[in-house]
Amino acid sequence: MEPSLIGKRLKDFTMSYAAAETVVPTSSWAATNLFYVLLVPAVLLWYTYWRMSRRHLYELADKIAGPKGLPLIGNALEFTGGSDEIFKRIVKRSEEFDESIIKVWIGPRLLVFLYDPRDVELILSSHVHIDKADEYKFFKPWLGDGLLISTGQKWRSHRKLIAPTFHLNVLKSFIDLFNANSRAVVDKLKRETGTFDCHDYMSECTVEILLETAMGVSKSTQDRSGFEYAMAVMKMCDILHLRHTKIWLRPDVLFNFTQYAKLQNKLLDIIHGLTKKVIKRKKEEFKSGNKPSPLVTEYVEPSESTKTTSVEGLSFGQSSGLKDDLDVDDDAAVGQKKRLAFLDLLLESAQGGVVISDEEIKEQVDTIMFEGHDTTAAGSSFFLSAMGIHQDIQDKVVEELDKIFGDSDRPATFQDTLEMKYLERCLMETLRMFPPVPIIARHLKQDVTMPSNGKKVPAGSTVIIATYKLHRREDIYPNPEKFDPDNFLPERSANRHYYAFVPFSAGPRSCVGRKYAMLKLKIILSTILRNFRVHSDLKESDFKLQADIILKRAEGFKVRLEPRKRMAKAC
Numbered sequence: 001m002e003p004s005l006i007g008k009r010l011k012d013f014t015m016s017y018a019a020a021e022t023v024v025p026t027s028s029w030a031a032t033n034l035f036y037v038l039l040v041p042a043v044l045l046w047y048t049y050w051r052m053s054r055r056h057l058y059e060l061a062d063k064i065a066g067p068k069g070l071p072l073i074g075n076a077l078e079f080t081g082g083s084d085e086i087f088k089r090i091v092k093r094s095e096e097f098d099e100s101i102i103k104v105w106i107g108p109r110l111l112v113f114l115y116d117p118r119d120v121e122l123i124l125s126s127h128v129h130i131d132k133a134d135e136y137k138f139f140k141p142w143l144g145d146g147l148l149i150s151t152g153q154k155w156r157s158h159r160k161l162i163a164p165t166f167h168l169n170v171l172k173s174f175i176d177l178f179n180a181n182s183r184a185v186v187d188k189l190k191r192e193t194g195t196f197d198c199h200d201y202m203s204e205c206t207v208e209i210l211l212e213t214a215m216g217v218s219k220s221t222q223d224r225s226g227f228e229y230a231m232a233v234m235k236m237c238d239i240l241h242l243r244h245t246k247i248w249l250r251p252d253v254l255f256n257f258t259q260y261a262k263l264q265n266k267l268l269d270i271i272h273g274l275t276k277k278v279i280k281r282k283k284e285e286f287k288s289g290n291k292p293s294p295l296v297t298e299y300v301e302p303s304e305s306t307k308t309t310s311v312e313g314l315s316f317g318q319s320s321g322l323k324d325d326l327d328v329d330d331d332a333a334v335g336q337k338k339r340l341a342f343l344d345l346l347l348e349s350a351q352g353g354v355v356i357s358d359e360e361i362k363e364q365v366d367t368i369m370f371e372g373h374d375t376t377a378a379g380s381s382f383f384l385s386a387m388g389i390h391q392d393i394q395d396k397v398v399e400e401l402d403k404i405f406g407d408s409d410r411p412a413t414f415q416d417t418l419e420m421k422y423l424e425r426c427l428m429e430t431l432r433m434f435p436p437v438p439i440i441a442r443h444l445k446q447d448v449t450m451p452s453n454g455k456k457v458p459a460g461s462t463v464i465i466a467t468y469k470l471h472r473r474e475d476i477y478p479n480p481e482k483f484d485p486d487n488f489l490p491e492r493s494a495n496r497h498y499y500a501f502v503p504f505s506a507g508p509r510s511c512v513g514r515k516y517a518m519l520k521l522k523i524i525l526s527t528i529l530r531n532f533r534v535h536s537d538l539k540e541s542d543f544k545l546q547a548d549i550i551l552k553r554a555e556g557f558k559v560r561l562e563p564r565k566r567m568a569k570a571c
C-alpha cells in the first residue's frame with residue numbers, strides 16, 4: 001500500500017475514532033438518563049402497589065394506639081443505644097398509653113404488643129396462631145428448624161417425640177445428678193470472697209447439668225467446653241438482639257458485610273462444635289453396642305392412658321388451672337413403657353431414619369442446649385439477687401429448709417422439693433418480676449379481634465406477648481414493683497386469670513422444659529442457700545435490665561456470699 005494511502009486510512013480511522021469518542025458518551029449518557037427516567041416511575045408504581053396491597057394492614061393498624069413514627073423507618077429510632085437503654089425506653093414509652101394493645105413500626109414491620117391476660121390467652125391457647133414471628137429467622141443459622149422455630153407438621157411430630165423425654169418420671173431419675181452438680185457449684189462458689197457475678201457460675205452449672213441429664217454425657221467425658229459454650233451463647237444472643245432492633249442489620253445482604261457476621265461464624269463454630277461432639281460421642285457409644293438403657297420402665301394400665309401427671313399442690317411454674325401436654329400423659333400405648341432421656345430417644349428414633357434425620361437431631365440438640373441453659377441461668381441469678389436484697393425473705397426460705405433437712409447435709413429428694421413451698425413461691429415471684437423470656441412473638445396469618453377492647457390486629461403483623469409488662473400490671477399484682485412471694489399464695493393465685501402468669505409461655509407451644517427447670521432450680525438454689533447467706537449491695541430499682549433475647553442485668557448479677565455455720569459436705 002502506498003504510504004499516502006496508509007496515511008489517509010490512518011487519518012480516516014483517527015477521525016472516526018474521535019467521532020466515536022464523542023458519540024459513545026453521548027449515547028451512554030442518554031441511556032443512563034433513560035434508565036433513571038424509567039426507574040423512578042417503576043419504583044413509584046411498585047411502591048403504590050405495595051402500599052395498596054397492605055391497605056388493610058394500615059387501616060387496622062391506624063386504629064391501634066402507639067407512638068408516632070417517622071416516614072419509612074417508623075419507630076426504629078426508639079431502638080437505638082445500648083440494650084439496657086432500649087429496654088428502659090420501651091417500658092417507659094408503653095406507660096404513656098392506657099391501652100393494653102400498642103403498636104410499633106420498625107420500618108415496614110408492624111409489631112403489636114399485648115399485655116392483657118384475655119388477649120394473651122387468645123394467642124397462646126390457640127392451635128392456629130402457632131407460627132413464630134419473622135424475627136425468629138435470625139436464629140436459623142444456629143438452631144435450624146428446631147422445636148423453638150419450626151411450625152406445622154414438623155413441629156407437631158417433633159414436639160410429640162420430645163415432650164415425653166421431660167416427663168416427671170424421667171426428671172425424678174435426674175435428681176442425683178441435680179444434687180451432685182449443685183454440690184459441685186457450691187464447692188466452686190467457696191472460692192469467692194467479695195462481690196462477684198453469680199451468672200457465670202449458674203451458666204456453667206446449667207450447661208453441665210444439661211449435658212449429663214438430657215444429653216446423657218457423663219461428667220468424666222466433659223471438658224471446659226461447657227463454659228466456653230455458655231459464653232459463646234451469650235454473645236450470639238447479643239448479635240441476634242442487634243438484628244432485632246437495628247433495622248439496617250436485618251437484611252442478610254447487609255449483615256453479611258459487617259464484623260458481626262464474622263463474629264457470628266466464629267461463635268457458631270464453638271456452639272456447634274460442642275453439640276456435634278456430644279452427638280458423635282453418643283453415636284459411638286451406640287455403635288460399640290452400648291445401647292441406651294431406659295431411665296424408667298412403667299406399666300401403663302389401659303384405663304390410665306390419659307392420666308394427668310401433675311403432682312398435687314405443685315404447679316411447676318404456671319397457673320395451677322392451666323394444663324399442657326406436659327401434664328397429660330396422652331400416649332395411647334398400654335403395657336410396658338420405657339422412658340429414655342432426650343438424646344437417647346432421638347438417636348434411637350433415628351436408627352431407621354424414619355422419624356428424625358441426623359440434621360434434625362443436631363437442630364433439636366442445639367435448641368435444647370440453648371433454651372435449657374440460658375433461661376435457667378438467668379432465672380437462678382435473679383433469684384439469688386432477690387434473696388440478697390430481701391434478707392427477711394431469705395430467712396424464711398432457710399427456716400423452711402431447716403425444717404426439711406434439720407442438721408443433715410443429705411442431698412434433696414423429690415419429696416423434699418414438694419415441701420419447698422415457700423422457696424417455690426420465691427421462685428415464682430422471681431419469674432414474675434424478671435421473666436427470663438421477657439417477650440414471645442407470633443406471626444398472624446389472619447386478622448384477630450382482641451377480647452380486651454374489640455380491636456382487630458391485622459394479618460401479617462407480629463404480635464408480641466409482653467410478659468414483663470403483663471407480670472407488672474397493677475390491677476393484677478397490687479404493688480407490682482415489690483418482691484412479694486405471697487403473690488403466689490394459693491388463695492391469691494386462685495383469683496387470678498390463668499394467663500396473668502406465663503413465664504414459660506402456655507398452651508400448645510409452652511416450654512417443654514418447664515418441669516425440668518423448676519425441679520432443677522429448686523435443687524440448685526436450696527443447696528446454695530443451705531450453704532451460704534446471700535448479700536446484695538444493690539436494690540431492684542438499681543438493676544439495669546436488658547433483654548438480649550433473655551432478660552439479664554446489664555451490670556452483671558453482683559452478689560456476695562457468706563458461708564453459713566453448718567456447711568453441707570461436698571459429695
Ligand code: HEM
Pocket residue numbers: 147148149159214367368371372373375376379435436437439440441502503504505508509510511512513514516517
Ligand atoms: C426458667 C427456665 C425457663 C424459662 C423461663 C423458659 C421459658 C420458655 C418460653 C417463654 C418459651 C416459649 C418461647 C416462645 O414461644 O418464643 C419456651 C419454649 C421452649 N423451651 Fe423453655 N424455658 C425455660 C427452661 C427450659 C428448659 C430447661 C428447656 C429444656 C431442657 C427448655 C426448652 C424449651 C423448648 C424446646 C421450647 C420450644 C417449645 C415449642 O415451641 O414447642 N426451656 N421456654
